[in-house]
Amino acid sequence: MIKKLLFSLAFTSCLFIKASAQQSRESQIDMKNFIKDQFDFAAKQYGYLAKNTPSDRMPKTYDKTTGKSETSSTKWWCSGFYPGTLLYIYEYTQDTSILNEAKKRLNILEKEKHYTGNHDLGFMMYCSFGNAYRILKDKKYISTIDTAAASLSTRFREKAGVIQSWNSTSKFQGPVIIDNMMNLELLCWASKTTDNKKYWEIAISHADSTLKNHFRSDFSSYHVVDYDMANGKVIKKLTHQGAADESAWSRGQSWALYGYTLMYRFTKDKKYLDQANHIAKFILTNPNLPADKIPYWDFNAPGIPNALRDVSAATINASALLELAQYNKQKRNHYVNTAKQILLNVASDKYKAKLGENGGFILMHSVGSMPHQNEIDVPLTYADYYFLEALHRYKNWYL
Numbered sequence: 001m002i003k004k005l006l007f008s009l010a011f012t013s014c015l016f017i018k019a020s021a022q023q024s025r026e027s028q029i030d031m032k033n034f035i036k037d038q039f040d041f042a043a044k045q046y047g048y049l050a051k052n053t054p055s056d057r058m059p060k061t062y063d064k065t066t067g068k069s070e071t072s073s074t075k076w077w078c079s080g081f082y083p084g085t086l087l088y089i090y091e092y093t094q095d096t097s098i099l100n101e102a103k104k105r106l107n108i109l110e111k112e113k114h115y116t117g118n119h120d121l122g123f124m125m126y127c128s129f130g131n132a133y134r135i136l137k138d139k140k141y142i143s144t145i146d147t148a149a150a151s152l153s154t155r156f157r158e159k160a161g162v163i164q165s166w167n168s169t170s171k172f173q174g175p176v177i178i179d180n181m182m183n184l185e186l187l188c189w190a191s192k193t194t195d196n197k198k199y200w201e202i203a204i205s206h207a208d209s210t211l212k213n214h215f216r217s218d219f220s221s222y223h224v225v226d227y228d229m230a231n232g233k234v235i236k237k238l239t240h241q242g243a244a245d246e247s248a249w250s251r252g253q254s255w256a257l258y259g260y261t262l263m264y265r266f267t268k269d270k271k272y273l274d275q276a277n278h279i280a281k282f283i284l285t286n287p288n289l290p291a292d293k294i295p296y297w298d299f300n301a302p303g304i305p306n307a308l309r310d311v312s313a314a315t316i317n318a319s320a321l322l323e324l325a326q327y328n329k330q331k332r333n334h335y336v337n338t339a340k341q342i343l344l345n346v347a348s349d350k351y352k353a354k355l356g357e358n359g360g361f362i363l364m365h366s367v368g369s370m371p372h373q374n375e376i377d378v379p380l381t382y383a384d385y386y387f388l389e390a391l392h393r394y395k396n397w398y399l
Helices: 002-028 030-049 081-093 096-114 119-138 140-153 179-193 199-212 250-267 270-284 309-328 332-346 382-396
Strands: 059-061 068-072 175-177 222-229 233-238 368-371 374-378
Touching: 030 096, 030 332, 030 382, 059 374, 059 382, 081 096, 081 119, 081 332, 081 382, 096 119, 096 140, 119 140, 119 179, 140 179, 175 179, 175 233, 179 199, 179 332, 199 270, 199 374, 222 270, 233 332, 250 309, 270 309, 309 382, 332 374, 332 382
Parallel strands: none
Antiparallel strands: 059 068, 175 222, 222 233, 368 374
16 A cells, blocks of 8 residues: 555656656747747748649648648638738748738639638638738728628528538538637628628627537537528537547637637627636646647547647647637636647647658648548648747737
């Protein structure tokens, strides 16, 4: 008994020493220089990515086994992340060649402001043109964003009070996915900027319906809620990209965290802030969250602790936590320090590519959709985008 107690104390002491050493290393990091190094690397790496991406396409991912890059049309839901990332790099470095590349990609993307095929206009048009307007102040971008908001609004279903994510199929009647919370930024910004109350009302309705129907008692989120759009009733709750219907798909939790944080930014409605804090607690106190804060692809993934990580979920979390910290005096340090830990860890050799490798992408080891065996353990544009957004936020708010 005594031997077991001594062993337990020794083991606990080792863990404490290891954690203390890690915290000591993190506290010694010069974040100003760290952030500069990341943006300098990103500028060089994305110069390589630009050369390998056809002028009429967008980068999508890279297959390390074949050494081949994969690109997409501008209708792919991720098409806005590449120009958005370029704009973050330009904003930091003031490299005009990066800006010119961003403008070229904006030009081929602009036509998608009329797209109504799914709910992804926020990702496509706000991450790109929203940043373009914020940085360049060119008023033509307001019109583009406003048109995109009008296109997104066509997918609003009044009886259910939600924006329908995908069109009806044999599997789904009226699917709404948690990712859809991210598109509300487009509507809220367009409403504030153009004084269009319709966009605002749609965003509030969708956020409230999602809050009511998408979350479990522990504040984890279902991936998909299928509605009968004729009467607004919920048909079923399930997953499309997670491990199981009742599992917590990691990137879905990240979208929820970010989505309710941005809704509080625009509305200052405390119920959205409370929801964001609850989601943050679910993520950060989850027993299946690894010590380095880079989530497994699903919090209930089979094979933990050997399951694949999802770096994209980590970078979304980092960016969201840095904003959420702005609204929480008591939890500010906890959120900021956690985001800092994530940023330092994803920038390590374990998760960040070497210059000229990884197809030109910055980060490795993200997971698109495990059930579909699509984009497994690969670089993804949105992992890079939210990494640089988080660095940008840290520099502006916490240095």
